[in-house]
Amino acid sequence: MTVEVRVLQRGEPSAFSEDRYASLDGYARDVVEVCEALDLRDAAFVGHSVSAMIGVLAADMAPDRIGALVMVAPSPRYIDDDGYRGGFSAEDIDELLASLDSNYLGWSAAMAPVIMGNAERPELGEELKNSFCATDPDMARVFARTTFLSDSRDDLKGVSVPTLVLECTQDVIAPREVGAFVQQAIAGSTLVTLEATGHCPHLSAPEATNQAIVEFLAALR
Numbered sequence: 001m002t003v004e005v006r007v008l009q010r011g012e013p014s015a016f017s018e019d020r021y022a023s024l025d026g027y028a029r030d031v032v033e034v035c036e037a038l039d040l041r042d043a044a045f046v047g048h049s050v051s052a053m054i055g056v057l058a059a060d061m062a063p064d065r066i067g068a069l070v071m072v073a074p075s076p077r078y079i080d081d082d083g084y085r086g087g088f089s090a091e092d093i094d095e096l097l098a099s100l101d102s103n104y105l106g107w108s109a110a111m112a113p114v115i116m117g118n119a120e121r122p123e124l125g126e127e128l129k130n131s132f133c134a135t136d137p138d139m140a141r142v143f144a145r146t147t148f149l150s151d152s153r154d155d156l157k158g159v160s161v162p163t164l165v166l167e168c169t170q171d172v173i174a175p176r177e178v179g180a181f182v183q184q185a186i187a188g189s190t191l192v193t194l195e196a197t198g199h200c201p202h203l204s205a206p207e208a209t210n211q212a213i214v215e216f217l218a219a220l221r
Helices: 023-038 051-059 092-102 104-115 120-131 135-149 177-186 207-221
Strands: 043-046 066-072 163-170 190-197
Touching: 023 051, 043 163, 043 207, 051 066, 051 163, 066 207, 092 104, 104 120, 104 135, 120 177, 163 177, 163 207, 177 190
Parallel strands: 043 066, 066 163, 163 190
Antiparallel strands: none
16 A cells, blocks of 8 residues: 555635535545546545544545555544444533624634543644634534534445544543444444543654554554
């Protein structure tokens, strides 16, 4: 597998469609279209959180385009279910979405430090908050609702490409039970627990995250 890094610019706001992005399929189709435009073959898709599930869907849509998955703190479902711990109750998610709808900037300021963790490094939470605040609130509301109400557990069973699952030792958004569930659902996948806290190890522990990804990709060559 050839490792090639492509940096893409931010999307064009006028291309946003609430109907398209009301499901994760819309985002997965975007990934496939990017792969087609760049004529990527056997690419390794690195996705964080719900984006890992978008990668799962994209790999199913275009198996010739995506040859491996790296899932960083993935979550196929955020709401607890019988025999499954997603990390949130249905009531938690309802309150979260209501708060986001009523005051997006306030929600961003309150949630960013929770998502990031690492209270002793407040600059990380500030970086995430700034990223949230740079996002159009209306688009963010659609994305949040799609994300937190999605259930991609059944899609995991169809993954047939080499897959790395990265989890953190402490993550309030995707607890370790979720990492174990994803690894067990994807046949042949590898689970690595990073010595990191919070939901964004690529920011809080970039060296460890990078090392795990590089070692995984090197083994595929």
